[in-house]
Amino acid sequence: MTTFLDRLFDAGLLFETGVDGLYGRSGAFEDVIAAFERLIDRTGGTDGAEAIRFPPGMNRAFFEKSGYMKSFPQLAGTVHSFCGNELDHISLLKCMDAEEDWTKEQKATDIVLTPAACYPLYPTIAKRGPLPATGALFDLQSYCFRHEPSTDPARQQLFRMREYVCMGTESHVTDFRQLWMDRGTAMMQAVGLPVEIDVANDPFFGRAGKMLANNQRDQNLKFELLIPITSTEKPTACMSFNYHQDAFGTKWGLTLDNGAVAHTACVGFGLERIALALFHHHGLDVKTWPEAVRQTLWG
Amino acid sequence: MTTFLDRLFDAGLLFETGVDGLYGRSGAFEDVIAAFERLIDRTGGTDGAEAIRFPPGMNRAFFEKSGYMKSFPQLAGTVHSFCGNELDHISLLKCMDAEEDWTKEQKATDIVLTPAACYPLYPTIAKRGPLPATGALFDLQSYCFRHEPSTDPARQQLFRMREYVCMGTESHVTDFRQLWMDRGTAMMQAVGLPVEIDVANDPFFGRAGKMLANNQRDQNLKFELLIPITSTEKPTACMSFNYHQDAFGTKWGLTLDNGAVAHTACVGFGLERIALALFHHHGLDVKTWPEAVRQTLWG
Numbered sequence: 001m002t003t004f005l006d007r008l009f010d011a012g013l014l015f016e017t018g019v020d021g022l023y024g025r026s027g028a029f030e031d032v033i034a035a036f037e038r039l040i041d042r043t044g045g046t047d048g049a050e051a052i053r054f055p056p057g058m059n060r061a062f063f064e065k066s067g068y069m070k071s072f073p074q075l076a077g078t079v080h081s082f083c084g085n086e087l088d089h090i091s092l093l094k095c096m097d098a099e100e101d102w103t104k105e106q107k108a109t110d111i112v113l114t115p116a117a118c119y120p121l122y123p124t125i126a127k128r129g130p131l132p133a134t135g136a137l138f139d140l141q142s143y144c145f146r147h148e149p150s151t152d153p154a155r156q157q158l159f160r161m162r163e164y165v166c167m168g169t170e171s172h173v174t175d176f177r178q179l180w181m182d183r184g185t186a187m188m189q190a191v192g193l194p195v196e197i198d199v200a201n202d203p204f205f206g207r208a209g210k211m212l213a214n215n216q217r218d219q220n221l222k223f224e225l226l227i228p229i230t231s232t233e234k235p236t237a238c239m240s241f242n243y244h245q246d247a248f249g250t251k252w253g254l255t256l257d258n259g260a261v262a263h264t265a266c267v268g269f270g271l272e273r274i275a276l277a278l279f280h281h282h283g284l285d286v287k288t289w290p291e292a293v294r295q296t297l298w299g
Numbered sequence: 300m301t302t303f304l305d306r307l308f309d310a311g312l313l314f315e316t317g318v319d320g321l322y323g324r325s326g327a328f329e330d331v332i333a334a335f336e337r338l339i340d341r342t343g344g345t346d347g348a349e350a351i352r353f354p355p356g357m358n359r360a361f362f363e364k365s366g367y368m369k370s371f372p373q374l375a376g377t378v379h380s381f382c383g384n385e386l387d388h389i390s391l392l393k394c395m396d397a398e399e400d401w402t403k404e405q406k407a408t409d410i411v412l413t414p415a416a417c418y419p420l421y422p423t424i425a426k427r428g429p430l431p432a433t434g435a436l437f438d439l440q441s442y443c444f445r446h447e448p449s450t451d452p453a454r455q456q457l458f459r460m461r462e463y464v465c466m467g468t469e470s471h472v473t474d475f476r477q478l479w480m481d482r483g484t485a486m487m488q489a490v491g492l493p494v495e496i497d498v499a500n501d502p503f504f505g506r507a508g509k510m511l512a513n514n515q516r517d518q519n520l521k522f523e524l525l526i527p528i529t530s531t532e533k534p535t536a537c538m539s540f541n542y543h544q545d546a547f548g549t550k551w552g553l554t555l556d557n558g559a560v561a562h563t564a565c566v567g568f569g570l571e572r573i574a575l576a577l578f579h580h581h582g583l584d585v586k587t588w589p590e591a592v593r594q595t596l597w598g
Contacts, residue, residue: 015351015423018358019409024423027350027438051326052314055457056355056442059317069395073381073388078405079412080379081446082372086505089372096368101407106377108402109446110318111456113378124314124323139326143355143442147380147408157410158354206385 004230004280005153011284020149021157028286032275033160035297037141039191040162040269043183049139049164056113056143056158058120063112065251066119071204071212075146077113080106113145117161118266122252125167130257135168137176141271148203154229154236154273162269167254170245173265177241180267184225184239192293193227193238193277200224200240221245227277238273242266303529303579304452310583319448320456327585331574332459334596336440338490339461339568342482348438348463355412355442355457357419362411364550365418370503370511374445376412379405412444416460417565421551424466429556434467436475440570447502453528453535453572461568466553469544472564476522476540479566483524483538491592492526492537492576499523499539520544526576537572541565 008014015024025033057079068076082092084105095102114120117140125136140163148155166176181197188195200222204212216222222242226235242265248254249262256262282289307313314323324332356378362368367375381391383404394401413419416439424435439462447454465475480496487494499521503511515521521541525534541564547553548561555561581588 015353016426017353017419017423018360022354022356022358022410024354024419025352027352030350030352051329053324053326053329054314054316055321055323055455057321057444057457059321061317064395069381069401070392073383073391075380077378077380077408077410078402079376079444079446080402080405080407081374081376082368084372086507089505092372093369096363102368103377103379103407106379106407108379108400108405109376110448111321111376120316120323124316127315145356145378147378149409156354158356206388208385 003151004276005151007284008153008276008279013279013284014153019157020151021155023153023156029275032278032286032297033271036191036269036271036274036278037162039187039297043187044139044164044180047137047164049137051139052121052124054114054117054120054140054142056145057111058114059123060108060110060112062120062123063115065123067251068115068119071202071209072115072146073205075148075203076115077145077147079109079111079113081109083107114142115146116144117142117163117268118165121165122248122254122264126252126254130255130259131167131262133257135166135172135256135262137167138165139163140165152230154276156272159273160271162271163266165264165266167249167262167264169256169260170263173263174243177243177265177267180239181223181225181241184241184267184269188225188227188238190292190296191278192290193281196226196235197223198226200237227273229273229277229280236270236273236277238270238277240268240270242268302450303575304450306583307452307575307578312578312583313452318456319450320454322452322455328574331577331585331596332570335490335568335570335573335577336461338486338596342486343438343463343479346436346463348436350438351420351423353413353416353419353439353441355444356410357413358422359407359409359411361419361422362414364422366550367414367418370501370508371414371445372504374447374502375414376444376446378408378410378412380408382406413441414445415443416441416462416567417464420464421547421553421563425551425553429554429558430466430561432556434465434471434555434561436466437464438462439464451529453575455571458572459570461570462565464563464565466548466561466563467555468559469562472562473542476542476564476566479538480522480524480540483540483566483568487524487526487537489591489595490577491589492573492580495525495534496522497525499536526572528572528576528579535569535572535576537569537576539567539569541567
């Protein structure tokens with residue numbers, strides 16, 4: 001059976017690398033992502049967000065403090081390097097020649113791959129001091145890493161996430177979240193994609209994680225915008241809408257200028273997933289996409 | 300003393316992350332990189348290169364075969380993950396709570412951070428079979444990792460490299476390299492940057508590495524386009540021009556359609572370095588840059 005992933009390879013839109021969930025992208029694939037990002041810019045551009053672009057790795061100390069290893073230890077990627085001397089190097093090369101495991105001697109660096117585009121933001125903004133009473137809004141994008149090898153092209157290990165992050169009072173950030181749930185739904189309709197919004201099911205690790213997942217659901221802390229890509233029964237989360245209450249404000253020391261702890265919320269676009277949804281629904285050749293969709297993306 | 304890095308932080312162009320060589324970028328910084336990439340597009344756009352964008356990580360098996368660990372083991376970054384069960388997870392969290400080293404239990408994944416944008420390309424293209432007699436040309440860009448923490452902003456651990464890679468006969472690829480040495484010089488002059496071209500001094504590891512470095516120099520295999528940024532005596536390599544002879548063709552099985560082993564060459568732009576050179580020479584506020592430079596970048 002020819003899968004959607006096979007068809008993406010055959011059409012030259014993605015390139016195999018020999019690792020599940022790690023693919024090269026063609027120019028045509030990138031053009032779709034760039035066009036969708038311009039649609040995001042047009043939709044959110046007048047909100048006055050401050051644009052920051054972090055690289056795909058973050059400070060390990062901040063990552064540790066974030067608590068990610070409590071919830072999703074299996075997904076994180078730490079970056080390790082060779083830190084030995086010349087004799088160690090000779091042993092390393094012998095080990096590699098013998099095709100034995102040479103990676104055990106690698107030592108952790110200060111860098112961890114970014115798990116979501118907004119992780120490096122909170123400590124960066126906390127350093128600036130109290131937020132203005134009107135809150136603050138940020139526009140982020142970066143490659144993110146999740147160690148979950150899969151042959152589902154909509155579940156890649158390295159993928160790009162575009163995010164808006166809002167900090168302020170509870171009503172300020174929950175209004176922001178609702179605004180983007182409405183905008184996201186309208187954007188997907190404008191590019192001809194069927195959407196459904198539901199509470200999220202994050203893959204918290206282990207039995208203890210089930211409680212965290214139940215809590216997240218019961219409090220409606222995270223919603224997802226779902227679009228069928230590789231399965232109709234289990235549509236893919238192409239956007240997410242998170243309300244963190246004051247959890248990040250407390251953890252990172254984000255305060256408002258009246259001294260109150262800031263609430264935060266973020267909305268994220270899974271850029272590869274959205275591109276894949278477009279290719280799945282409209283075909284692998286962008287020239288044959290419905291004129292209205294082409295007009296929205298490239299008009 | 301206020302360093303150039305301090306001034307970049309103070310101007311809000313780069314953001315500290317607490318790790319040397321790992322910085323967030325402002326929207327204004329990104330606009331300069333985007334503008335310079337458009338200049339690259341205009342310069343090389345009619346050559347008919349195939350655009351491919353690889354993510355910032357590559358297949359570890361290909362990385363191992365590349366020989367990078369022989370030459371630059373200290374610079375590589377392998378990606379490691381938690382692969383344990385629930386009991387292991389409890390131990391991990393105890394270890395983190397006690398502020399002990401929890402990273403030893405991380406296991407190497409199949410992914411290594413990309414050391415240069417073209418590393419994933421060669422095995423990808425070899426799989427297609429023989430190259431046409433007219434050769435092949437590729438346009439790449441990705442974040443790359445080098446583990447060399449430094450307070451020199453022109454030496455970052457995660458940075459973007461734009462590359463063109465040419466495969467074909469010896470004269471084909473050496474002509475390509477010369478063309479880009481001329482183009483690169485003209486491009487830098489068009490944006491008001493003083494340039495000098497010299498043979499490269501790559502940081503090969505250890506005493507054995509000195510021989511590799513001497514060989515590289517003696518054979519003129521690699522040139523660099525240098526621009527003073529943080530030092531006048533030691534200007535920074537902002538472009539490099541590599542002729543690999545048939546080394547990569549032989550290693551990866553790249554052949555021409557007459558059966559000959561392909562020669563390869565690549566030219567790379569260090570995008571952050573070029574942006575930093577522009578900020579260093581023309582000032583930290585792009586609005587005050589010389590009109591001719593602004594015209595070339597944003598005309």
